[in-house]
Amino acid sequence: MEHIVNNLEIIHKRIKHACKKANRTSENVRLLLATKTVDTNKIKFALQQGESLIGENKVQELKQKSNALKDIHPEVHFIGHLQSNKIKEVIKWASCIESIDRLSVAQKLQQRLALEEKEIDIYIQVNTSFEDSKFGVSPDQTIELTKEVAKLKNIHIKGLMTIGLLSSESTEIRKCFQCLKQLQQKIKTLHIPNVEMNELSMGMSGDLEIAIEEGATIVRVGTAIFGERIYPDSYYWNETKSDI
Numbered sequence: 074m075e076h077i078v079n080n081l082e083i084i085h086k087r088i089k090h091a092c093k094k095a096n097r098t099s100e101n102v103r104l105l106l107a108t109k110t111v112d113t114n115k116i117k118f119a120l121q122q123g124e125s126l127i128g129e130n131k132v133q134e135l136k137q138k139s140n141a142l143k144d145i146h147p148e149v150h151f152i153g154h155l156q157s158n159k160i161k162e163v164i165k166w167a168s169c170i171e172s173i174d175r176l177s178v179a180q181k182l183q184q185r186l187a188l189e190e191k192e193i194d195i196y197i198q199v200n201t202s203f204e205d206s207k208f209g210v211s212p213d214q215t216i217e218l219t220k221e222v223a224k225l226k227n228i229h230i231k232g233l234m235t236i237g238l239l240s241s242e243s244t245e246i247r248k249c250f251q252c253l254k255q256l257q258q259k260i261k262t263l264h265i266p267n268v269e270m271n272e273l274s275m276g277m278s279g280d281l282e283i284a285i286e287e288g289a290t291i292v293r294v295g296t297a298i299f300g301e302r303i304y305p306d307s308y309y310w311n312e313t314k315s316d317i
């Protein structure tokens with residue numbers, strides 16, 4: 074567990090340093106613990122170090138861990154691919170869904186929320202790296218999707234989310250984050266009712282500095298805090314697209 078303390082310290086230093094470089098205050102960048110595959114005791118320990126926000130990718134893990142952690146009541150975001158048949162469970166445990174990338178699933182989400190008289194915050198997930206393997210709406214369809222989702226009255230759009238290109242070329246990664254920032258700026262100028270565009274969830278263990286320089290308000294970090302995972306990311310990012 075000691076390594077988690079050290080790793081968190083390193084991450085907070087990296088965030089501070091990047092903010093300084095970008096002339097931003099670090100209070101404007103939140104750390105989300107990406108906790109897929111991490112066992113509950115470790116998450117609990119990290120939360121006890123002062124963290125308050127976690128993100129899960131799979132509904133099964135979301136349910137099991139949120140339940141186990143409910144006495145600590147962390148803020149829980151869903152950051153994985155949302156399948157229509159899992160909506161009911163997701164809205165039970167998550168206060169925000171960062172991964173809305175198509176109208177059909179947003180409409181089903183709206184139906185369920187209306188039925189339960191609930192509301193939820195969401196981000197639109199954008200595929201800024203143009204990789205087939207990643208989910209997310211394409212940048213040129215993002216504004217249209219935002220306008221349509223904004224009409225669903227139990228769903229509140231708070232910002233955008235993306236996964237940067239997995240690359241060693243920092244200029245290529247930066248382009249992804251710049252793309253998300255530009256979309257945010259464009260959408261802001263449209264003043265769409267029911268849309269706030271204050272959040273940009275971007276940046277992970279390997280690229281959080283670039284994301285912060287480009288305006289991230291949430292960085293999602295897993296590996297650099299909890300260590301390597303046994304499953305490859307493709308297991309979470311590249312699962313069946315059959316329900317689209």
Ligand SMILES: *Cc1c(COP(=O)(O)O)cnc(C)c1O
Binds near residue numbers: 293296309
């Ligand atoms: C796993 C995951 C992260 C964290 O990635 P690391 O490289 O482990 O920091 C961030 N966002 C999403 C959507 C993820 O699935």
